Amino acid sequence: MTAKTDEYRTGVRPIWCPGCGNFGLLNALTKRVLPTLGIAKHKAFVVSGIGCSSRVPAYIDTYGFNTLHGRAVVIAQGAKLARPELTVIVIGGDGDFFSIGTGHFPHAVRRNLDITCIMVNNFVYSMTKGQTSPTTPHMETQKGLLPNEHFYPPVDSMLDMLSYSVSTQSSFIAQGLSTDVAHLDSLIREGISHKGFSFISVLTPCPTFHTEEVFDTIKRNASYLVEGEPVSLPESSKDKPWLHDPSDVTLALRLAEDPVMERAHLGVFFRGTEREF
Amino acid sequence: MSNTSRSLTIGIAGAGGDGVIIAGSFLQRLSALQGYYSQMPRYYGAQIRGGGSAVKLSLDADAASFPGDSLDVLVCFDWERYLEVKHELALTPETIVLCEQDPEGQIELPRGSFVLDFSGASRSVSGSTRGKNVVALAILTRITGLRGDLVKKAIEEDEELVLLKHNLPAFEAGEQLHSQSSIPALHLPPPANASPRVILSGNSATAQAALRAGIKAFFGYPITPASEIMKEVYQDLIYDSGVFLQAEDEIAAAGLTIGASVTGAKSLTATSGPGFDLMTEMMGLATISETPMVIVDVQRGGPSTGIPSGTEQSDLDHAIYGGHGDAPRTVLAPFDIEGCYRLTIESLNIAEGHQCVVILLSDQWLAQTLVATSDTFLRDDPVIWDRKRPGPEDAADYLRYKLTDDFISPMANVGDEGFSYRTSGLSHDEKGRPAFDSGVNQSMHDKRWRKLAPLAERDELVRLFGNESSSRGVIAWGSTAQAVLETIRDLGLYDKVKLAVPELVFPLPHAVRRFVESTEKLLVVEMNHSGQFYHYLRSRVDLPKDTRLVARAGSRPFSRQELGDPMLELAA
Numbered sequence: 131m132t133a134k135t136d137e138y139r140t141g142v143r144p145i146w147c148p149g150c151g152n153f154g155l156l157n158a159l160t161k162r163v164l165p166t167l168g169i170a171k172h173k174a175f176v177v178s179g180i181g182c183s184s185r186v187p188a189y190i191d192t193y194g195f196n197t198l199h200g201r202a203v204v205i206a207q208g209a210k211l212a213r214p215e216l217t218v219i220v221i222g223g224d225g226d227f228f229s230i231g232t233g234h235f236p237h238a239v240r241r242n243l244d245i246t247c248i249m250v251n252n253f254v255y256s257m258t259k260g261q262t263s264p265t266t267p268h269m270e271t272q273k274g275l276l277p278n279e280h281f282y283p284p285v286d287s288m289l290d291m292l293s294y295s296v297s298t299q300s301s302f303i304a305q306g307l308s309t310d311v312a313h314l315d316s317l318i319r320e321g322i323s324h325k326g327f328s329f330i331s332v333l334t335p336c337p338t339f340h341t342e343e344v345f346d347t348i349k350r351n352a353s354y355l356v357e358g359e360p361v362s363l364p365e366s367s368k369d370k371p372w373l374h375d376p377s378d379v380t381l382a383l384r385l386a387e388d389p390v391m392e393r394a395h396l397g398v399f400f401r402g403t404e405r406e407f
Numbered sequence: 408m409s410n411t412s413r414s415l416t417i418g419i420a421g422a423g424g425d426g427v428i429i430a431g432s433f434l435q436r437l438s439a440l441q442g443y444y445s446q447m448p449r450y451y452g453a454q455i456r457g458g459g460s461a462v463k464l465s466l467d468a469d470a471a472s473f474p475g476d477s478l479d480v481l482v483c484f485d486w487e488r489y490l491e492v493k494h495e496l497a498l499t500p501e502t503i504v505l506c507e508q509d510p511e512g513q514i515e516l517p518r519g520s521f522v523l524d525f526s527g528a529s530r531s532v533s534g535s536t537r538g539k540n541v542v543a544l545a546i547l548t549r550i551t552g553l554r555g556d557l558v559k560k561a562i563e564e565d566e567e568l569v570l571l572k573h574n575l576p577a578f579e580a581g582e583q584l585h586s587q588s589s590i591p592a593l594h595l596p597p598p599a600n601a602s603p604r605v606i607l608s609g610n611s612a613t614a615q616a617a618l619r620a621g622i623k624a625f626f627g628y629p630i631t632p633a634s635e636i637m638k639e640v641y642q643d644l645i646y647d648s649g650v651f652l653q654a655e656d657e658i659a660a661a662g663l664t665i666g667a668s669v670t671g672a673k674s675l676t677a678t679s680g681p682g683f684d685l686m687t688e689m690m691g692l693a694t695i696s697e698t699p700m701v702i703v704d705v706q707r708g709g710p711s712t713g714i715p716s717g718t719e720q721s722d723l724d725h726a727i728y729g730g731h732g733d734a735p736r737t738v739l740a741p742f743d744i745e746g747c748y749r750l751t752i753e754s755l756n757i758a759e760g761h762q763c764v765v766i767l768l769s770d771q772w773l774a775q776t777l778v779a780t781s782d783t784f785l786r787d788d789p790v791i792w793d794r795k796r797p798g799p800e801d802a803a804d805y806l807r808y809k810l811t812d813d814f815i816s817p818m819a820n821v822g823d824e825g826f827s828y829r830t831s832g833l834s835h836d837e838k839g840r841p842a843f844d845s846g847v848n849q850s851m852h853d854k855r856w857r858k859l860a861p862l863a864e865r866d867e868l869v870r871l872f873g874n875e876s877s878s879r880g881v882i883a884w885g886s887t888a889q890a891v892l893e894t895i896r897d898l899g900l901y902d903k904v905k906l907a908v909p910e911l912v913f914p915l916p917h918a919v920r921r922f923v924e925s926t927e928k929l930l931v932v933e934m935n936h937s938g939q940f941y942h943y944l945r946s947r948v949d950l951p952k953d954t955r956l957v958a959r960a961g962s963r964p965f966s967r968q969e970l971g972d973p974m975l976e977l978a979a
Binding site for chain 2: 140142154170171173174176177180185187188190191192193194195196197198205206207208209210211212213215216233234237241306
């Protein structure tokens with residue numbers, strides 16, 4: 131599986147901080163996803179927005195385009211429409227997908243092109259040095275003040291991107307941790323193989339602008355989804371277990387609604403009907 | 408104006424639903440079939456239905472001329488609506504007015520006015536008043552002296568006139584109404600030999616040219632007055648396995664265009680001012696990533712929502728300078744229907760050939776005026792430029808932004824085997840790697856500017872008229888140049904002054920520089936409040952001390968009356 135480990139890496143050195151979750155994503159892509167799927171370098175197009183994670187294309191030896199803040203998904207669709215044989219992967223942060231670029235998301239979903247969107251959610255604007263993002267956990271939803279390094283605390287409630295992706299009927303929806311590369315690899319590979327619009331949320335630590343406690347809390351409370359196994363929801367009991375069924379959009383919405391700090395579900399939330407192209 | 412002229416100006420005004428545009432279009436078609444050229448601008452309000460609607464048709468025996476200031480004939484279905492367009496459809500004491508009701512003091516009618524019951528005539532033959540525009544049309548064919556037998560034959564045989572065929576009783580009722588009246592004739596002189604063979608608008612010419620140039624993808628978002636381009640490319644693209652998409656906004660339309668273009672698909676987007684604003688960040692990205700991209704901006708009244716259905720030339724500053732950073736691009740501006748076609752192909756050629764952003768500045772008047780004219784320009788075999796592509800020798804260490812002699816690098820299409828590259832909106836090196844070194848940054852800026860420099864040598868993209876050796880010069884661009892040229896001809900100044908119409912605006916052609924330097928007295932005419940072209944010109948060339956600017960805000964085209972005095976003063 132990892133015979134030629136660095137085959138898909140360019141010589142460009144990442145700009146990320148030590149301990150950044152983006153290394154996990156980069157490793158998942160270059161050491162596992164691309165070699166395992168055997169995608170030829172010229173057949174893959176990695177398109178990104180602006181932010182820490184959006185530096186990824188420079189590090190992957192396929193076609194790549196580091197575009198504008200919030201617009202990667204748009205440029206990716208243009209490329210996919212014009213050259214359908216490409217494997218198109220979109221990478222952006224929480225600011226990209228769910229602040230400046232939010233308006234493009236539902237339209238990408240309804241067009242349902244066969245592209246894979248990876249949202250690297252680190253809950254903060256890191257590249258610009260720690261401002262609040264739409265996904266920064268709201269302090270009132272926490273027990274006490276969220277310990278973080280934000281130079282101003284979040285005031286508005288969090289934007290729930292997973293619920294949004296479910297309610298707009300994204301064809302494939304999953305969530306993983308950048309620190310669990312093996313699991314992330316399986317999610318991304320399934321997203322790429324799924325014929326239709328795939329949305330993968332990657333929960334990611336930012337060692338510079340969050341205290342460790344933020345990501346530790348997420349990891350501690352997270353639970354993995356396994357098809358046919360009971361889900362971790364209060365409504366599910368031993369007597370009446372709710373078994374995970376990724377074809378059940380209602381269940382997907384219920385899972386997505388759980389606050390990420392309290393109970394992040396990890397795995398495939400929803401798998402819609404694949405589309406003939 | 409009188410019928411001794413070789414052209415007639417006919418206005419039709421009414422409320423939306425009165426069939427004004429249909430009547431005008433049919434008159435244009437019937438007269439074109441008998442050899443007459445014409446231009447028919449449209450005037451309409453913001454209402455979806457029921458607002459004012461008017462056309463002004465110049466019928467001409469020789470060429471598709473700019474309609475006169477005032478009318479020879481007015482057909483009016485609704486005086487209240489007429490008042491909204493009275494400046495565009497001005498009356499003189501000689502104008503023949505045909506109307507359904509007396510304006511009752513709202514307006515003073517000329518002597519030759521006739522109150523005719525168009526609706527009654529329609530109702531008497533069809534039971535409905537809806538054929539009243541056809542009744543009026545029939546009368547107009549009689550007044551202008553179109554041959555009745557040929558009109559009938561056309562109605563019988565021309566598929567475009569099938570609606571008239573269905574309303575033949577109303578047409579005949581109109582002919583009868585005319586024969587019972589004493590409306591004077593304003594017969595057109597016999598047409599010149601070469602007949603118009605096509606009727607199309609500027610938007611239509613742009614769409615047809617884009618298809619002729621081989622676009623593979625079009626992305627747009629509905630906006631007045633550019634939407635017709637989107638509508639017209641749609642059918643062809645989807646039948647020809649091209650890509651067509653109505654985007655969620657103009658940011659996306661421009662971004663989709665870039666995405667398609669990097670894969671090698673010749674791509675186009677079209678918009679108007681407000682959408683052009685939104686495309687600005689994408690212009691910067693296409694510039695730095697050297698992605699071929701063509702934006703058609705059909706200018707309308709601005710700023711902001713402005714006057715969506717009115718013409719203006721106020722997007723020039725934005726086209727030349729819009730966006731942050733030094734982002735060189737190419738700006739072209741047609742001034743007539745042929746230019747809408749030719750320069751659309753030129754825009755795509757320059758974008759592909761120079762790997763740059765090209766903005767084609769059309770305007771509402773050009774884009775929505777229907778023109779009956781010769782079709783030779785549609786039948787020409789245009790030269791089509793392709794991108795400079797890498798060869799096998801470039802594959803080893805492929806440099807997407809290789810510094811070459813002409814500053815244009817061989818461009819691999821995303822998906823091509825052997826040339827995988829990364830690019831970025833970040834400052835980058837020859838390989839496309841992010842690079843913030845000041846020397847690299849400087850050389851890449853040099854590259855992007857210098858690859859466009861040869862365009863300034865394209866003398867043929869500056870159209871020259873009048874007396875070449877005169878020291879009295881006029882510069883006008885876009886549809887305004889038509890009004891200027893007609894005024895020069897009308898006033899008999901063609902031998903006394905000269906006119907330069909830059910179709911290539913940026914980079915500034917050397918031919919414009921030479922033109923300015925050869926004048927002692929210069930007049931710049933444009934339709935925007937601040938004199939955008941004038942200031943641009945002044946920033947690049949030393950203008951004669953005796954330079955005058957005629958600039959005003961848009962919504963209606965320049966009249967000959969407005970331009971007469973400045974032109975006479977220039978020639979004096």
